[in-house]
Amino acid sequence: MPADQPLVVISRSGTKRWVSAADTAARKVGLRIGMSASKAQAVIAGLTMMDADPVADAAALERLALWALRQYSPVVAVDGTDGIVMDTEGADHLRGGEEMMITGLVNMLRGRGLTGRAAVADTWGAAHAIARLTTAETTVVPIGGVANAVVGLPIHCLRLPPDTIQRLHVLGVETVGELSAMPRAPLTLRFGPEPGRRLDQLFGRVAEPIEPLRTPDLVVVSKNFQEPIGAAETIEKYVRRLVGQLTAELEQRGLGVRRSDLVIHRVDNTRQCLRAGLAKPVRDPARLSKLLCDRIEKIDPGFGIERLDLVAVMTEVLEERQVASSLIEEDVVDITPVIDVLANRGQRLYRLSPVASDVPERSVMRIAPTAPETGADWAVKWPRPSRLFAHPERIEVTALLPDQPPAVFTWRGKRRRVKRADGPERIFGEWWQRPREMQAVRDYFVVEDEQGERYWVYRAGDGVDLETGSHLWFIHGVFG
Amino acid sequence: MSHARTSRLIDDLRERIAHLEGGSTRKAAVLPFGVPDIDDRLPGGGLVCGAIHEVAGGGSGTVDGAAAALFAAGIAARSKGKVLWCLTRPDLFAPSVSQAGLHPDRVVYCEGDKDEDVLASMEEGLSFGGFAAVVGELVRLPMTASRRLHLAAEKTGTMGLVVRRWRRQTEASDYGNPTASTTRWRVSVLPSEPLPVAGVGRARWLAELMRVKAGECAEFEIGATDAKGRICLLPVSADRPDTSSWRGSRAS
Numbered sequence: 219m220p221a222d223q224p225l226v227v228i229s230r231s232g233t234k235r236w237v238s239a240a241d242t243a244a245r246k247v248g249l250r251i252g253m254s255a256s257k258a259q260a261v262i263a264g265l266t267m268m269d270a271d272p273v274a275d276a277a278a279l280e281r282l283a284l285w286a287l288r289q290y291s292p293v294v295a296v297d298g299t300d301g302i303v304m305d306t307e308g309a310d311h312l313r314g315g316e317e318m319m320i321t322g323l324v325n326m327l328r329g330r331g332l333t334g335r336a337a338v339a340d341t342w343g344a345a346h347a348i349a350r351l352t353t354a355e356t357t358v359v360p361i362g363g364v365a366n367a368v369v370g371l372p373i374h375c376l377r378l379p380p381d382t383i384q385r386l387h388v389l390g391v392e393t394v395g396e397l398s399a400m401p402r403a404p405l406t407l408r409f410g411p412e413p414g415r416r417l418d419q420l421f422g423r424v425a426e427p428i429e430p431l432r433t434p435d436l437v438v439v440s441k442n443f444q445e446p447i448g449a450a451e452t453i454e455k456y457v458r459r460l461v462g463q464l465t466a467e468l469e470q471r472g473l474g475v476r477r478s479d480l481v482i483h484r485v486d487n488t489r490q491c492l493r494a495g496l497a498k499p500v501r502d503p504a505r506l507s508k509l510l511c512d513r514i515e516k517i518d519p520g521f522g523i524e525r526l527d528l529v530a531v532m533t534e535v536l537e538e539r540q541v542a543s544s545l546i547e548e549d550v551v552d553i554t555p556v557i558d559v560l561a562n563r564g565q566r567l568y569r570l571s572p573v574a575s576d577v578p579e580r581s582v583m584r585i586a587p588t589a590p591e592t593g594a595d596w597a598v599k600w601p602r603p604s605r606l607f608a609h610p611e612r613i614e615v616t617a618l619l620p621d622q623p624p625a626v627f628t629w630r631g632k633r634r635r636v637k638r639a640d641g642p643e644r645i646f647g648e649w650w651q652r653p654r655e656m657q658a659v660r661d662y663f664v665v666e667d668e669q670g671e672r673y674w675v676y677r678a679g680d681g682v683d684l685e686t687g688s689h690l691w692f693i694h695g696v697f698g
Numbered sequence: 699m700s701h702a703r704t705s706r707l708i709d710d711l712r713e714r715i716a717h718l719e720g721g722s723t724r725k726a727a728v729l730p731f732g733v734p735d736i737d738d739r740l741p742g743g744g745l746v747c748g749a750i751h752e753v754a755g756g757g758s759g760t761v762d763g764a765a766a767a768l769f770a771a772g773i774a775a776r777s778k779g780k781v782l783w784c785l786t787r788p789d790l791f792a793p794s795v796s797q798a799g800l801h802p803d804r805v806v807y808c809e810g811d812k813d814e815d816v817l818a819s820m821e822e823g824l825s826f827g828g829f830a831a832v833v834g835e836l837v838r839l840p841m842t843a844s845r846r847l848h849l850a851a852e853k854t855g856t857m858g859l860v861v862r863r864w865r866r867q868t869e870a871s872d873y874g875n876p877t878a879s880t881t882r883w884r885v886s887v888l889p890s891e892p893l894p895v896a897g898v899g900r901a902r903w904l905a906e907l908m909r910v911k912a913g914e915c916a917e918f919e920i921g922a923t924d925a926k927g928r929i930c931l932l933p934v935s936a937d938r939p940d941t942s943s944w945r946g947s948r949a950s
Contacts, residue, residue, distance in 0.1 A: 551779060551780065551828035551829075552828070553780055553806065553826075553828050553829070555826065556782075556822055556823055556826040556828065556829075557806070559822055560808055560819050560822060560823075563815075563818070563819075565808050565809065565810050565815060565819055566808070566809040566810075567806060567807065567808050567809075568806075568807050568809070569802060569803070569805065569806055569807065570792035570802055570805070570807065571802055572792075572793075572802065578791070578793075581793065582791070582792050582793070587806045591803040592803065593801075593803060594802070595796055595801060595802060596792075596793040596796055596797075596802075598793060601794075601797065601898075602791055602793040602794040602797060603764065603791055603794060604764040604765075604767050604768045604771075604790065604791055604794040604795070604798075605762050605763070605764045605767070605789050605790065605791060606789060606790075606791035607789065608789065637889065638889075638890060638896070638897065638898050638899075639896070639897075639898065640896075640897045640898040664898045665898075666889065666890055666898050668889075669757065669887070669889075670887045670888045670889035670890065670902070671757070671758060671759075671887050672887065672890065672898065672901060695791060696758075696762045696764040697764060697794075697901060698764040698765035698766075698767065698768035698769070698794070698887070698901065698903075698922060
């Protein structure tokens with residue numbers, strides 16, 4: 219089906235049929251959500267119509283929420299029929315902050331052919347309203363800025379039943395600001411407690427915990443406590459017990475865990491989460507409980523913990539394998555346990571792998587520590603400095619052009635006389651990376667001063683043609 | 699030729715001390731340099747595997763630690779297995795580490811934000827036991843922290859290498875403070891090997907063994923690590939470079 223042909227989805231209730239969704243092409247020609255189906259057909263001849271399938275929609279939304287649960291945050295739930303709500307507190311920094319996180323999320327959805335709008339706000343109600351009613355693709359409401367952001371929004375974003383909205387419209391109430399300015403007592407008398415509760419949730423005056431999504435194929439084990447617990451040793455004891463139950467359950471299903479969440483329910487109806495990620499599927503209770511117990515000091519038990527949930531949110535098939543006998547071949551040490559421990563502490567772990575580029579700063583690429591061993595090595599046979607500056611530093615140089623090494627150079631206020639030098643090693647710009655590098659040239663020299671300190675210096679340009687570079691000198695690294 | 703080797707009395711005393719320490723049943727594995735003159739100065743004939751060894755640069759090397767890092771990379775390269783390299787300032791240029799004999803597939807880097815992160819990562823890596831060596835680039839190494847690292851290394855037999863590099867050259871006097879490390883080295887650059895033509899020859903270092911447990915201090919003029927991580931001893935030159943300018947900064 220061509221993309222520019224209008225497409226609408228038709229919902230029905232009794233004999234009434236109306237447009238419940240329209241694509242961009244359909245909206246462009248004037249079709250609106252809520253129009254009757256016959257009217258839409260009258261507007262466009264041969265309009266493509268599809269029957270709505272709410273069950274399949276809900277299942278698709280749940281799949282999306284499950285994906286978000288694995289990727290973004292331990293607390294994700296389906297919000298209404300058309301959205302997902304996530305508690306991203308403490309999870310955004312992993313994606314470079316809130317702005318980066320939701321931009322990335324929207325872009326990722328767009329890459330899969332979905333149009334999404336995202337908002338980050340202090341409360342579920344505010345994020346719900348802003349994501350649905352602002353035109354911007356992504357919105358980040360600053361902390362404490364909810365009141366300003368939502369006053370002007372229409373009241374149908376409040377998650378109230380449609381007839382309540384209708385009756386409020388009859389009263390002439392249009393925006394959230396107007397509704398919140400009304401005296402609460404007559405409002406409750408006339409419409410029941412719901413509008414007041416929704417307003418309080420929107421402004422964060424009452425808590426609205428998000429019940430995280432759980433599907434039958436997620437392995438969940440939990441423990442309720444009759445008396446709230448709080449001591450670190452007690453928490454550790456029960457975490458270990460839960461991990462034992464979880465791994466037993468996983469063993470029955472033949473799965474290994476890649477990502478697991480420990481959800482801590484406190485007596486004051488707040489929740490905390492600890493997420494443990496693993497580089498490879500694991501079913502070893504000792505390893506999993508070490509990752510979780512490592513961070514017990516991050517848990518604030520408050521007045522006590524009444525319930526612990528342990529969820530394996532991301533699992534992979536893990537089959538038992540025979541271990542190679544060390545009599546015949548050398549056993550390869552699996553370093554993933556220590557990688558997991560360090561990575562869950564927030565350390566950046568990587569291996570450096572060669573890239574086929576002569577430009578020094580581009581010749582190194584970070585790869586995952588568990589990436590398969592390629593055996594590749596740098597092809598350069600010329601000496602390379604052991605410390606490379608992230609930004610080459612300007613030096614003052616006395617040198618004969620075009621291809622003589624410096625005789626004297628001044629770096630960080632210290633004048634150094636060059637005793638020995640090697641070079642030039644000419645490195646050309648990579649025009650396929652940036653068009654400005656079409657002509658660019660760097661001439662690298664190894665220079666050694668009187669104390670025997672060896673440096674890697676370069677001149678931008680070939681020393682003849684100013685097109686190739688500025689002829690300024692820089693220091694780029696220090697040799698050992 | 700060493701005094702300790704000839705004296706039976708000291709050998710006897712050592713044996714008794716080792717017996718009291720409790721680890722005497724297991725002969726500590728060592729990683730020799732492959733240079734007899736250096737190995738003779740080290741008890742056991744090389745760097746002890748389950749222990750901490752400190753390396754620092756001299757002169758401007760106290761800040762950049764370029765030679766010290768390569769010296770550590772060379773030691774790690776001659777061990778067998780994977781290496782964990784913990785750092786806070788990611789300015790180590792990997793091709794040079796590979797040129798010191800440490801293949802990029804063997805090194806896992808662990809970048810933290812603070813010195814404390816490096817210490818914690820090192821301890822975790824040492825107590826894991828699956829690494830051949832754990833290298834950490836540190837500014838400060840307090841006594842307590844070094845003792846923890848040493849205990850972790852001793853338990854698993856993994857070698858811990860600490861590359862000390864400071865923010866300022868004057869802060870390097872910290873290197874005089876005692877730590878639990880088994881050997882302590884200072885590696886400073888010397889003018890490179892003269893070539894018959896213009897150019898820079900093989901780099902040369904002055905490796906000072908400043909402290910070694912149950913051994914004596916020594917100084918060696920060595921050729922820098924080659925493509926297999928080996929160093930070589932140079933004939934001691936009569937006209938040594940003047941290094942008094944930075945030697946004065948050392949704490950006694």
